[in-house]
Amino acid sequence: MSLDIRHWLSDHQLTPAQLHSAPLPQMVGIAFRIAQDLQGRELTLFDVSTFAETLALPLSGVLAEGPALAQITLALVRLLSQQRPLKRNEGVWLAYQVAYLRGLQQVLNQELALNRPWIERAKLPLLNERGTLEDGPLQTQLRALKPGQLTDAQAEQVLSTPTDSFLVQQMNGAAIAWFMASGAEETEAKLMTQRILNGLAGHLLGIVTEAPLSLAQMQKFVRLGNTAPSDGSGDWSEDYEPIDTAIVVPKPALVIDLERERYRAALLRSQSEPLLGEMFTLRDLYVSLAGTTLSSQKNAPEEAFRWAAQQLQIPQAIAVLEGESGQGKTGFCQLWAAHVAQAVYPQWMPIVIRLRDVTIGETLADTLASALPQARFTEPDGWLSAVHPPCLLLLDGLDELPRSPQGGNPAAQFVRQVQQFLAQETLSPRGARHKLLLTTPPVVFQAALNTLTTEEHLPYYRLRLLPMEQEELKQWFKQWAGLQTKAIAQAYFNFLKKAGLFRPSPEPDSLAARVRHPLMLYLLGILHRDGHLDEGLLSLSPSELSFEMQDRLLRWLTGQTIDPVRSGSLTGLVRSGLAHASRGEETITSLLLGRSPARLQQQIETMALAIQQSQIRRVLPTAVTPEAEDAGGWFPLPALYFSAPGGQLGQDTPLEFTHPSFGAFLGAKAIARQLATFAQPSNGLIEDHAALNALAHWLYHQVNYQPLRPDMVEAIAADLQRLQRTMSAFQFSALTRRLEAFYQRYCRGDWLDQGLPQDARQAGQPWQTPPNLLTLEAAVGLNAFLLLCASHHAAQSIFCPCGDPKGDRFDRDRFLQFLHRISPLSLNEFQLWAQPLLSTLDFSGANLEHLAWAEANLQSVNLAGARLSGSDLTGANLVRANLSNANLSRVSLAKANLSGANLNSANLRGTDLRGAILKGVNWANTCLFEARLSDSDRREAEEQGAIFSLETFQAYTAVRAAQDSTPEPSPVAGDGELADTTLIVSQPASLYGSESDVDLGDSEDATLFMADP
Missing domain, CATH: 2.160.20 (Pectate Lyase C-like)
Structure with missing residues (x-):
């Protein structure tokens, strides 16, 4: 015999859907009457099986009624605990039902946002006469939970090792059966259930935080309040000050700060977020990487998590995790923060600050507060104060700091703030309390250090991530086999091994090294899984491979065919019925929603370019949508590329890139597509001058905010070559001629005299913070120079910045004039972006x-x-x-x-x-x-x-x-406005050469371009 809350509500002319947003007093009133009914019928709390009665409903019922049923159950916990203290097993029984239901709700919202094919099948359920799911295996699982049985020892196991506990295993079995009854395949159901389990600790912490007195016996298991670490390690209590110093207490109390605990719960819940739109999470695939320490004499690789744990013992030093793009720095921060939040807190309070979200302020506290205002970093009782636990500040992405409209090098400014903050901490009477860990590409951090004086330097420990070695690769493929199939993983492994990419000690910039980066290994695995990876792709140079891989991913997402010029003979595997391990027509159709692949690609590129141009790298879709279009017609957009707060991709939420490399590629595609319109031949001087003016207008309005990154310039050059093959009227000679004419007039100041910078600044996009006039003028000039270099590289011709010495338009001082005009940017902006191109110039x-x-x-x-x-x-x-x-x-x-x-x-x-x-x-x-x-x-x-x-x-x-x-x-390309004397030459495969040639150094010396005579 059990109490069914849905039936009870029905008997009282109520439905859970009506109570979805009911006020708290109404929920408490309902819980009060249910408690009376329990006592009158002599039922126990184990007769309340909210989880089982919710999972008997179809998808629509779970979505509509599940949240209200969970809230009523939590209100019942609060009410009954006021009558008598709840036993531990009673609290665990009810709290875990609510936590699991919230986890299920989170995963369902994710699946709805991703528009999964199984959702459409779930909308047509097989129901019995009671309106519940008619599924034998599901009913068998649910009957085992109605009524519940949980001893005190079993409750202890649930709290200590939830994954291995009998109760959680029962719930997992019921969840898998429900997903399958709703239309998901078995592997899909298991992967979604694993996602619920990954975020379960966060939901449980949230529930205990909402009802701390009612669930007092569970506080220490979620590390809430004044509870010593369960393993007895460390004495964190000395780091806190009592609220009232007049009261003598044996141990100062750690006040439960609701905002802090909610943030910690959110860190744990984030472990259930699907990885780039897949069925699984980062945690399910992540393999801990090794690195080499640059601050000691150790030569042996050191495991990253072990190194990070050691760093917690030396808060007076700055920890720096270095790695190239896609090598796993952000993933490390996410997983390390979750581990500390669950297993180390309150000795350390982890805080992840994505540096792309900050605005540089006067101090580090001001800067961090702009990204996480609820932490109140600048206030006396904020999270940096002594009344809160010591903070582990994970500062992720030094290279992603947004630029200021006033110019300057944000990386150098931020590193200086970090040094000043730690110096003040070290000199305080208590010493350094907080630990700072910074992630960055090596060259960006070294360049920022070069701007500091000797007196500003403080101790720092640098760990540079290494490409995955044999053990890491072995573990990765084992994980991949569990998430896909053994056959898929084995075929992918054999493919890479046959290509010779598993040889020991690869060169740093070689393809063999890049394949051992987690992101590249994963993306190539996706392409191989669906038969879009061939040996011809692996024969390309690293830069060519990066572009071709990104291009195939875009075509794979939108259902387009792979470029036959590069595809060769594609591999393939039979994947019938493996919806989780392939991208079939049903998935593609769910993404297109009536749009053509070309239309969707254009929308993707347009949104990407807007995000690239935004100062905060985040854009509201309604700000990008043309007035004649409905913003809703732009969705869904692929979750591989775009993400939003809370995981809900929609027109009312700001979008950002899931990874900077996707943004660079998609933004480059958009620029190349627009630039190609200026590669059309003209009929005479009038048309050519009109095209030049149109090009100037486009440059001042589209590439006016910040310099194009090297990876974008390379992608633009590669896409221009592709467009030349597909567009009949495309002429590189016309494009380079017009860009050179723009460059020459820019160096003379013609465009500034005509007022183009002023017009562009006044017509700025709503997602942009307008830079000052000289900064805008300088950014346009530098970007025009970069596009000119990219166009000449794609055309395999030489660019002479001063013109042909034999021509009548040769000006030996033109390049110096150009450097002076772009000097309003940060002091070494040219060195940062354009200097690697010097070897391609004459x-x-x-x-x-x-x-x-x-x-x-x-x-x-x-x-x-x-x-x-x-x-x-x-x-x-x-x-x-x-x-x-x-x-x-x-x-x-x-x-x-x-x-x-x-x-x-x-x-x-x-x-x-x-x-x-x-x-x-x-x-x-x-x-x-x-x-x-x-x-x-x-x-x-x-x-x-x-x-x-x-x-x-x-x-x-x-x-x-x-x-x-x-x-x-030697003869060179003509620089006259209408000349066309291009010399075809042999160019290197990469526009920028190897990564080691790219110097991203910065200098605060005012003689950036001109040395003192």
Whole structure:
């Protein structure tokens, strides 16, 4: 015999759906009458089986009535505990039913937002005459829970090891049966049930927080209130101050802060979020990675979680987790925070701050408060105060900090704030209480450190993540087999092994190393799972592979065919009935919802470009939707690319990227598609000038906020090549000619004189914070330069920033004018984004005097006849560079690499060559008067005909001038506004070269572009 709350409500002319948003007094009144009924019928609390009666309902009933039934049950707990203290097994029985129902509700909301195919089947349930599900296995599972049976020992097991407890296993079995009765396949049902289990601890903590006195015996198991750690480790109580110092207590009380506990519960509930729209979570697939420490003499790899646990013992130092994009830094933060919240709190209170969400303030507390206002970081009693537990601040994504409209380098500003905060903490009487852990790409963090003075440096411990090795890969494929099938996992493993990607110790930037990054391994696994991965894809360079993989993912999502130029012979597996492990027509149709694949792709790219242009990298869809369209017609959008707070993708919630690499690719696709409209040939001067003005308008309105990242520029170049193959009227010569004409007029200030920056700023998009006028002008100029480089690279032609030295539009000072015009950006913005492109340019005859290009990548660049006197090229890469006839007087080439460089007839008077690599240099007729170099290098240069007398070199140059025998530079692309003399050349596969060539350093020196003369 049991009490059915739904039947009780029906007898009283009520339905749970009517009580969905009922006020608390009404819920308490209903609970009061139910409690009377229980006592009158001599029933126990185990006769209340809210979970079982909810799961007897179809999907529509669970969604409509489940929340109200859970709330009535929780109100019943509060009411009955006022009459007498609840026994532990009674509290566990009722609390776990409510927690599981909330977990089920969360997963159902996720599935509805993702528009899963099984949802449509669940909308047509098989019901009996009572309106409940007619399913034998489900009814068998539910009967075991009505009435319930739970001893005190079993309750202890539920709280200590819930996964292994009999009660939770019973609930899992019932949930799996309900999902299957609703139309899901067995593996789908198991994966969704696992997601409920992953977030169950968070829901239980939320319930105990809502009724702490009623469930007092459960507080210590969820680490709530003044409860010592169950393992007895540590003495956290000394870190808290009593509320009333006049009261003497043996141990100061830790006040239950509702906002803090709700945040902690949210961290735990987030473990049930599906990974990039899949049926499983990050926790189900994640494999802990190893890294190498950069702050010690240890050479052996160190496991990341173990390293992080050790860091908690040294709060006075900053922990830095370094890794490339897609290597697992954000996933680590999410899982580590959840672990600390569940197993370490209140010794440490984990707080995850996504740095993309912050606004740089005056102090670190101000900055963090902008992302998490409920923590009240700036207030005396906020979470950083002594009345709260010590905070573990996980600061995720130094490279994703939003730019300020006023300019400046946000990474350098933030690192300085971190240093100042920790310095103040260390100097306080109590010492450092809070621990800071920062995640970042290596080059971004090192560049930020370079801006600090010696006095500002504090201890930091850096762990650089390594590509997955054999044990990690073995564990990953084991996890993949459990989430897909053994056959799918084995086939994928064999495919990668056959391609030779599991060889030990791969090169850092090689394909074999990138495949061992978690994100790349997962995305390639998706493509292989659905038969869209072939051996031809793995033969591409790393940058080409990245673009082609992203392009195939987009086509796979939208149901388009793979590009036949690259696809080759695709592999395939029979996956009939494996809805969780394939993307079938039903799934694609659910996403398209009547839209064509091309239309959906256009919407995806448009939304992506808007997010890229947004300062906060988050956009409300209604702000992007054209006025003539309904924003609802833009949904659903693929969860692989977009996410929203609470996981609800819709027109009323702001959207953001699930991963920055997706945003870079999709934004690049949108830019390339729009840029292609300017690659159409014109009929005469009038049309060409009209096209140039249209291009200028587009640049000032579409790429005016922040510089394009290197991965975006590479993707733009790759997509332009694809568009050339598919568009009949596409001409690279027309595109590069118009971009060069824009660039030339930009350097002269023509567009500024015409008022284009002012017009663009006034017409800013609603999702943008307008930058100041000079910052906007500088950003447009830099982006135009980057697009010009990308277009020339895609066309396999050379770009001369100063024009063709033989042409009538050659201006040797043009590039310096360009650098001055973009200087309102942060002080080394050009070095940050454009300097890696220098090796693809032709600077012959250019004036580059007094440039600060330390460690620049100038490999194989043509600098013949260039003027570089007074420049800083310390540590620059000048391998095989053509420096013939160049003026390098008083240049710092210390520690530069000039292997194979051509210095024929160059002027190196007073040049610093100490520590430079000079193997294979052509020293013929090179002036080395007063140059500083080693004795051995001096002897070798002298043997090859170098000149060490100033008078002799001057006489030599005079003779050459008289004979007019200076070698002419190679022909280059014409720079006239209507000229078309493009030289086709062989270009490297990657526009930016290897990642190690890209210097993302920053400097606060005001002589960013121009070194002091």
